[in-house]
Amino acid sequence: MTRSLRARLFIGLTAIILLAGCVGGVFAYIWAFDEAIEMQDSILIQLGSLLQNGSVKSEQSLRGVDADAQVDVVELGTAPRGSAEERQLWSFQDGLHLASRQGGSMRVLLRTRPDGSRFAVAQRTAIRDEIARNMALRTLLPIAALIPCLLLVTALVIARSLRPMVRLAEDLDARRADDTTPLPLAGTPSELHAFIASMNGLLERMTLMMDQQRRFVADAAHELRTPITALSLQAENLAPVDLPAEARERLAALSEGMRRTKHLLEQLLALARHEAGPCSEAAVVPLDRTVKDLVADLLPDAARKGIDLGFEMIEPVATRGEPVMIAAMIRNLIDNAVRFTPRGGRVDIGVYREGNDAIIQIEDTGPGIPSGDIDRIFEPFFRGSRPSEEGTGLGLSIVKRTVDRLEGSVLLKNISGAEQTGLRATVRLPAADESRV
Structure with missing residues (x-):
């Protein structure tokens, strides 16, 4: 059984439409069939009235009536005569009757003229039923064409009615894990x-x-x-x-x-300070000086491992934020690069401006991040799938939260080539006017 609300609604409404269409079609067919039979009786009565008044001669009627209707005029005279079928017709009273003639069932109308002579207007019931069926079937064509249109409209209405739920789900999916902002009621059913x-x-x-x-x-x-x-x-x-x-x-x-x-x-x-909100008013932070100071602090650790820690490019550029938080964010990135780069490796740092963005790029020659961990690397306390990895699992989470608060972005990308492997971390922050430092 399907669990989709949309599918259940569509199946239920489709069943109702089809059932209503079938029941309505049956009643419409019966009604149209009966109406067609009554219409043909009316034609027989009109022809009988014309022949009775002498407006039309019987010879003319035989040639003038629609050939598909196969209406015959039988002159019975003023007394019973002729075949047994004609004598049987003479025995009927004036009006519409069912009789047998020429081995088939007939619908006949008996009339008597003022001079006493009688005649019968006859039509085969098989022809009458065929004409009535054709007319009744033609009345079903609009219903048959309407049902697919109703199904299409039903599907569109269901999709449109459930669209607020889809938008609500998309809103929840797009949120960060720590975003607990209440869902809006405006614009929802x-x-x-x-x-x-x-x-x-x-x-x-x-x-x-x-x-x-x-x-x-x-x-x-x-x-x-x-x-x-x-x-x-x-x-x-x-x-x-x-x-x-x-x-x-x-x-x-x-x-x-x-x-x-x-x-x-x-x-x-540091994580608690980030989640508690900004502790002080944002200031203009010179990124080039901040990164230089941090590199100077981490140079002894890099030297002990024989790692070449230095700048590939450094330009004067600044951003606006809390200095302590920005320094902690950059320190975490550089510290991770030094810690995971093997002995004798290299860590290159770039600080420069690109349009309205201040860029901090840190590239190492370490093992990189396993492809299965790249989507979860910013989660708190996630330390990766390598059992030999050390760390608290909080550094990159702090980096992500700081960058998000500064309305920037951070991208971690593995470097895989014939000459070098490693990880490239790129942080983009809104650039600020350094003259205000």
């Missing part, structure tokens, strides 16, 4: 208002739940940052101490774990 109200209630409950989750994450990250920082300081204080090799390895593992935990907490706090 009243039958959908209860459904939309229920959806808006669900979205409101989801908003409250997401707010509670954000507050919990922010509070937990804030509370954990202090003890983790204290532990990191204690581990740093142990660095000058003369320790056995095994203890030194364990201390290094502990320091690396705390570094990763601290980085996770910073990312969680």
Whole structure:
């Protein structure tokens, strides 16, 4: 059984139209058939009246009546005579009767003239029925032509009536995962208002739940940052101490774990700040200077891996936004490129203006992103399908949210060629007037 509301409506209305058309066609056929029979009786009566009054002679009538109707005039005289069929006709009273003549059923009209002579106007019932059927069938042609037109109109009306539901579904599909804006009631059919109200209630409950989750994450990250920082300081204080090799390895593992935990907490706090809304008024941010400062901070990490981190192109360009958020967004992209680029690789950065857009492009020689992960790479806590990958799964989510808030776009594209493989991240932001920095 079909689950489509559109199909069920169309099938139901089609069945009703076909049933109504068939029932109406049967009644129209019967009515038209009876009317055609009565019309032919009227013709016989008119011919009888003309012959009775002497307006038409019987010889003229035999030649003047429509040949397809096969109407015959039988003179019976003033007394019974002739064949048994003619004597039988004489025995009938004036009027319409059914009789047998020449081995077939006939419809006859008996009339008596003023001089006492009688005559019969006869027509074969088979001819009458054939003429009536043809006329009745012609009355069915408009109904037969109307049914396909009604089916087409029904399909169009159903499609148009369900279009608000399709638009509503398209609106929901086009939304971001965190967009809980209530669905509009304006311009929608009243039958959908209860459904939309229920959806808006669900979205409101989801908003409250997401707010509670954000507050919990922010509070937990804030509370954990202090003890983790204290532990990191204690581990740093142990660095000058003369320790056995095994203890030194364990201390290094502990320091690396705390570094990763601290980085996770910073990312969680950054994500909470993004989802809570803008914290300060937007300012003009010089992207070239910001990227230079970030590259200088990450150069030691790149040097330890033997990675060539530098600029392929850098031009003075600025955008408008919150400096801390923009710096965190760019740092995440560069940090990802350095982290996933193998030893001896290269990370090239470009900062330039293209029309009304400020472009930040970061290209590495790493493994790129698996094709199955590219559609989910901006989801929070998604770390990809490679088991060897490290990270919190929040960096690219923060990048996406920051870029969306700045009304820009970010594109990640794998580089696959004979000479180089890797990943190219391109961020487009609305350019601002740098003279106002």
